[in-house]
Amino acid sequence: MATKRLKFNKALCIGCQLCAQVCSAYKEGEYIPSKARLAIETYYEDGSLKYKDDFCILCGMCMKACPFDAIDMDKGWIHVDPEKCKGCGLCAKKCPKKVVRIRDKMAYICDTCEGDPNCVKTCPHNALTFE
Amino acid sequence: MKVTVALRGTLKKLFDGPLEKVVEIPEGSTCNDALLAAGIDYKELKNFGFVSVNNLRVMIDSEVKDGDYIKAFSRVMGG
Amino acid sequence: MKAKILEEKYTAQAADPNQTIMSAYQNRVLRIYLDKQEAVVEPLRMDFAEKYVGSKGLVIRYMYEDMKPGIDPLGPDNNLYFTTGPMSGTPIPCSGKLSVAAKSPATGTMNDCSVGGHCGIRLKFAGYDMAVFHGQMDKPTYVVIEDDEITFHDASHLWGLTSHEAERELIKEYGTEYSCLSIGPAGENLNYISCINCDYYRQAGRGGIGAVMGSKKLKAILIKGTQGVKVPNIKEVTDRIVEITRTVCVCEDTDYVFDEGTYAFLEACNDGGILPAHNFSAATDIKWDTYNGAVMKKYRLGKRGCGSCALGCGNFMQVGDAIVEGPEYETTAASGPQCDIASIEHNVRFNMVVDDMGMDSISTGMTIAWAMEMAEKGIHDFGVHFGNEEEMIQMVKDMAYRRGAGAELADGVKVASEKWGGTDFAMHSKGLEFPQYEPRGSFAMANSYAVSDRGACHMRSYTPNEEVFAASVPPYTYEDKGIVLYNLGESNAIKFSCCLCDLFGTVDYPLMAELLTMITGREWTVEEMAEVGRRVLNIGRAFNQREGFTREHDIVPQRMFKDKLKGGPADGQVLTEEGFQDILDQYYEIMGWDENGCLPQELLDTL
Numbered sequence: 001m002a003t004k005r006l007k008f009n010k011a012l013c014i015g016c017q018l019c020a021q022v023c024s025a026y027k028e029g030e031y032i033p034s035k036a037r038l039a040i041e042t043y044y045e046d047g048s049l050k051y052k053d054d055f056c057i058l059c060g061m062c063m064k065a066c067p068f069d070a071i072d073m074d075k076g077w078i079h080v081d082p083e084k085c086k087g088c089g090l091c092a093k094k095c096p097k098k099v100v101r102i103r104d105k106m107a108y109i110c111d112t113c114e115g116d117p118n119c120v121k122t123c124p125h126n127a128l129t130f131e
Numbered sequence: 132m133k134v135t136v137a138l139r140g141t142l143k144k145l146f147d148g149p150l151e152k153v154v155e156i157p158e159g160s161t162c163n164d165a166l167l168a169a170g171i172d173y174k175e176l177k178n179f180g181f182v183s184v185n186n187l188r189v190m191i192d193s194e195v196k197d198g199d200y201i202k203a204f205s206r207v208m209g210g
Numbered sequence: 211m212k213a214k215i216l217e218e219k220y221t222a223q224a225a226d227p228n229q230t231i232m233s234a235y236q237n238r239v240l241r242i243y244l245d246k247q248e249a250v251v252e253p254l255r256m257d258f259a260e261k262y263v264g265s266k267g268l269v270i271r272y273m274y275e276d277m278k279p280g281i282d283p284l285g286p287d288n289n290l291y292f293t294t295g296p297m298s299g300t301p302i303p304c305s306g307k308l309s310v311a312a313k314s315p316a317t318g319t320m321n322d323c324s325v326g327g328h329c330g331i332r333l334k335f336a337g338y339d340m341a342v343f344h345g346q347m348d349k350p351t352y353v354v355i356e357d358d359e360i361t362f363h364d365a366s367h368l369w370g371l372t373s374h375e376a377e378r379e380l381i382k383e384y385g386t387e388y389s390c391l392s393i394g395p396a397g398e399n400l401n402y403i404s405c406i407n408c409d410y411y412r413q414a415g416r417g418g419i420g421a422v423m424g425s426k427k428l429k430a431i432l433i434k435g436t437q438g439v440k441v442p443n444i445k446e447v448t449d450r451i452v453e454i455t456r457t458v459c460v461c462e463d464t465d466y467v468f469d470e471g472t473y474a475f476l477e478a479c480n481d482g483g484i485l486p487a488h489n490f491s492a493a494t495d496i497k498w499d500t501y502n503g504a505v506m507k508k509y510r511l512g513k514r515g516c517g518s519c520a521l522g523c524g525n526f527m528q529v530g531d532a533i534v535e536g537p538e539y540e541t542t543a544a545s546g547p548q549c550d551i552a553s554i555e556h557n558v559r560f561n562m563v564v565d566d567m568g569m570d571s572i573s574t575g576m577t578i579a580w581a582m583e584m585a586e587k588g589i590h591d592f593g594v595h596f597g598n599e600e601e602m603i604q605m606v607k608d609m610a611y612r613r614g615a616g617a618e619l620a621d622g623v624k625v626a627s628e629k630w631g632g633t634d635f636a637m638h639s640k641g642l643e644f645p646q647y648e649p650r651g652s653f654a655m656a657n658s659y660a661v662s663d664r665g666a667c668h669m670r671s672y673t674p675n676e677e678v679f680a681a682s683v684p685p686y687t688y689e690d691k692g693i694v695l696y697n698l699g700e701s702n703a704i705k706f707s708c709c710l711c712d713l714f715g716t717v718d719y720p721l722m723a724e725l726l727t728m729i730t731g732r733e734w735t736v737e738e739m740a741e742v743g744r745r746v747l748n749i750g751r752a753f754n755q756r757e758g759f760t761r762e763h764d765i766v767p768q769r770m771f772k773d774k775l776k777g778g779p780a781d782g783q784v785l786t787e788e789g790f791q792d793i794l795d796q797y798y799e800i801m802g803w804d805e806n807g808c809l810p811q812e813l814l815d816t817l
Contacts, residue, residue: 014468014515014522017331018455021301021518024438025448031300032438033335042514043386044410046378047533049512049526052386122301122452124460124520125468139477141462173681178463180679183481186494187779191681205463207478207679 003076004130005058006110006117008040010051012127015042019119019128026118027108037110038099038119040128054098055119055128056110062091062100070107077112132158132197136169140205141178145171161192165201173203180204229256232730233441234296235264240338242353242360244426245286245345249360254339261817263726264295264339265309266322267707267746270663271817272340273311273320274749279756283315283418284400284425290343292333292391292431295709296730299334299439301451303459303520304711306330310414312422313757316402316573316622317641317665320753321417324669324706327409329389331517335435343426352380352430354388357437365429369398373407373568376430388432394568395610397424402621402641403573403609407565411524411535412516415570417642417664441729450728458721459520459714467521467713468513470503472539477502479539482678483651483685483778486644487547488596489579490637490769493648494778497552501542505554521713532559537571540668543646544575549582550596556603563603567610573622576643578605580623580636581615590630592618634768640665640759649770651780652677654691657793660764661695661807663750669712671699686780688789692796700743707746747801749817752809761807764794 019040020033028035038055056078063071063078070084071091087105092098101108112130120130137151146152146169154168162182166173173179173191181188183202184195195201231237241250255272262268269291281287290312297305308330314321333341336357343353350369354361368376373394380390389409396404397420404420405413441447466474479485480498487495499505509529515522526535537545537557545560546552564571581592592615594601608616619626623643627636637644642665649656654673659666676694677685701717708722719739726734770785798807 011512014513014519014524016306016515016519016522017328017517018301018303018520021299022448022452025301025444028438029444030438030440031444032436034436035438041386042512044535045381045386049514049535118448118452122455124303124455125522140474141465144462179681180478181482181681183779186481186496188482188678189779190684202481204478204481204679207475207675 003058004112004115006055006112006120007129007131008053008055009127009129010053012125013040013042013051014125016124017041018122018124022118022122026113035101035103035108037101037108056099056112057097059096061094061096062107062109065090065094071109075115077115078109079111080107080109082106132156132160134165134195134197134199134201136165136171137200137202139202140180140207142171142176142203142205156195159194161194162189162201163191165195166203171203178205180206230260230732231256232259232296232732234300234439234729235259236334236337236339236437236439238338240341240355240360241344242341243344244347244351244428247362251358259296260732261742261745262749263704263707263742264298265293265307265707265709266324267703267742267749268295269293269309269311269322269340270320270746270749270753273313274753274817277313281313283313283318284421286346288313288422288425290422290426291340292329292342293340294330294334294338295707296726298518298709299331300441300729301448301455301518302725302729303455303518304714305709306517306519307709307711308333308408308414309706309709310406310419312419314417314419314642314664315400315421316418318757319640319664319759320750321419321664323406323414323416323419325391325406325408325412325414326516326519326711327389327412328517329391329408329433330709332389332433332435334439335437336433337435337437343428346425347427350427350429352432353428354384354432356434368429370395372566374410374566377407377410380430380432384432388434390430390432392430392568393420393423393428394566396567396569396620397421398429399610399612399620400424401569401609401612402625403569403577405568405570407568411565413565413570416573416667420568442731447728451725454721454725455520464521464713464715467523470506471523471525473503473506473525473542475539476542478679479647479674481779482674483780484648484655484674484678485543485547485778486646486648487777488550489548489576489583489635490644490648491773492776492778493651493780495547495552498547500552501546501554501557509554509558516711519711523713527558529555529558532562534558534562534565536565537561540646541571541575544572544579545602548575548579548646549602551599551602553599556599559603560606563606567606569606569610572645573643574606574609576637577609577619577623577626578602580627580632581605581619583635584630584632587632589632634772637767637769638666639766640763642666647674648775648780649766650775650783650785651778652685653688653785653789654695654793656766656770656785656790657691657695657797658699660766660794661797663747663754666766669706670702671695672702673698686783688792690796691793692800695793695797696800699747700740703746704739704743707742745817748809748813751801751803752814752817755808761794761805764807766790
């Protein structure tokens with residue numbers, strides 16, 4: 001069975017940022033989108049509507065970059081072993097979607113809520129899907 | 132006489148596809164009669180708003196004439 | 211230059227040990243003293259929050275407390291308040307609005323505007339329930355609020371730029387994690403018609419709020435927040451909020467918001483007989499389908515909503531070289547049928563210019579429509595005429611810069627008609643121009659405009675909901691309309707005090723009580739929702755009463771009584787003075803006010 005991934009359809013995105021608020025609720029215990037494991041927003045620039053879509057696409061670059069073998073994708077999502085992670089930030093540097101958060105010598109990476117992503121459940125127009 | 136009943140807003144699904152229907156009703160019928168002939172009982176619908184005939188709002192019990200175009204609107208909550 | 215935080219007058223405990231500290235609030239009010247370039251943080255008045263919840267209600271109570279009656283709205287004593295609610299910064303759908311309030315230069319009453327965009331949630335995430343700007347500066351300045359860092363910056367390179375030009379400069383420098391609130395030339399020139407823009411295309415629009423910011427020489431405010439909002443049992447609460455979003459908020463009844471936005475009101479208002487035309491002489495426009503939602507979709511490039519919005523009403527459009535997120539129903543009617551113009555390109559261009567100049571589209575459209583009628587009647591020619599699009603666009607800019615005839619119109623129809631005549635058809639109440647709903651098609655709407663806390667406003671008691679958009683309620687009567695006026699006013703008052711957007715739809719008191727209880731950890735009852743709504747109506751009236759407003763100011767222009775409406779289902783309708791006064795009597799009695807429309811002392815004491 002193919003691994004499910006987050007997918008983003010910008011035509012349906014209204015830039016509400018409910019995804020980040022809900023992510024941070026489950027992961028950080030407060031509504032603090034600056035610490036969410038994804039960052040999706042829309043903004044106006046030079047007369048056009050633009051989209052920023054930083055979310056984990058399960059490319060595995062972080063896993064390949066980690067010098068301490070702290071990251072695995074055995075279950076179909078990114079898992080960081082807190083015992084092995086030193087917070088060196090190499091994964092963050094390599095991540096093409098800029099979703100790795102380094103804080104207090106630890107890497108925080110989206111784990112798709114272990115295969116049942118809350119951001120997808122909340123997205124009001126199904127711009128974010130898991131398929 | 133024949134009149135058209137057209138749907139607006141969230142009532143659009145009531146005809147399972149088409150947005151309007153032509154119905155045959157007796158002379159002297161009201162908008163309500165026309166809606167009932169089209170299968171709509173406005174009192175049963177929580178989101179029923181109002182009706183217009185030929186682009187003019189009328190009360191539900193106003194009489195209609197042959198060829199009238201009746202629009203049924205869902206409740207509009209505006210500001 | 212970094213603000214000197216004088217002292218953090220903040221303690222974790224409120225002064226009264228019996229006072230509940232509710233969750234979801236930040237319990238922090240930021241007061242910025244512009245003249246001294248200092249900032250202070252103080253605890254939120256939780257006692258006010260328990261009585262008024264947040265946003266609209268909370269800020270009026272603060273204004274009543276902070277500001278003495280009789281101050282000059284363009285002077286140093288008029289504070290500018292940015293207020294969130296407890297729901298702000300939570301994923302409760304449509305909770306992202308921000309109240310922007312001050313005493314209004316246009317009306318002399320209190321003024322509470324509601325702006326969308328992302329500034330509301332960002333102010334909450336910066337750690338504040340409210341930010342208040344006190345005093346004035348001599349030099350153009352912009353202020354940056356980034357969590358607890360408040361800095362003041364020279365804005366002389368931005369002063370004189372349009373609002374969009376200024377925002378472009380600032381966001382290029384600071385990045386899109388900041389929300390930008392800015393004024394354009396209209397606010398800089400202290401025009402009564404001036405707004406504050408947020409994130410380009412959302413406005414705190416009415417009552418000259420832009421002039422208040424301009425009088426402080428405050429060109430822009432940038433807000434970034436990386437803090438959080440805490441609620442008890444966050445996982446269970448969030449599960450329930452997500453459920454509400456997917457079942458109650460985003461549902462059939464609100465489909466139209468993502469589909470068309472406020473364009474969806476055009477057909478209903480047209481058929482309902484309340485779409486105004488020709489400066490409120492006529493109603494309905496047979497050409498409405500040349501500029502309606504179906505046409506709009508051909509030019510739409512994208513959709514956008516505000517922070518925490520689940521619906522997404524914003525339509526980003528381009529017609530020719532006119533680009534804007536908009537226009538809304540109000541702007542479409544005010545620049546369309548009101549001026550005898552039927553062109554979506556004109557509506558979009560008008561919206562773009564009005565936003566850029568930093569002006570309220572409703573008041574601008576209505577003032578220009580009045581000026582068109584003045585020319586039509588041969589009383590005075592300001593250079594705008596019914597049907598002429600270019601003159602209208604040019605006049606918007608002339609008003610912003612107070613150039614030529616624009617200087618006569620920049621402060622709205624009340625000021626202009628007192629000087630030039632034509633007061634019968636200068637469509638305003640208390641100096642705030644009528645929104646786009648014709649009262650002769652919905653009789654109690656006239657009273658709604660007359661008693662609204664900030665002058666003629668539709669975001670108060672929106673009576674067409676009952677009088678027009680209902681199968682069997684007669685619109686052209688006066689009996690039992692006071693209670694209609696009251697119920698709608700009460701429900702909007704509590705809704706906007708939670709900080710919910712109008713488009714959330716029918717306000718369900720049990721739902722609001724449940725949401726407030728879940729996030730604040732305090733038991734809110736259904737009865738309290740009604741009590742808060744009522745109290746908010748009263749505190750707004752109390753503020754105005756202290757400024758000297760009474761029944762004699764609860765009026766609408768003579769056109770409503772003298773001129774029969776032309777066209778539509780309300781063709782031939784006109785209001786009677788007796789009927790209008792009758793609804794006022796009904797309403798005053800329901801509110802517990804005396805026959806002069808004033809709150810008696812016992813009622814004032816309860817606030």
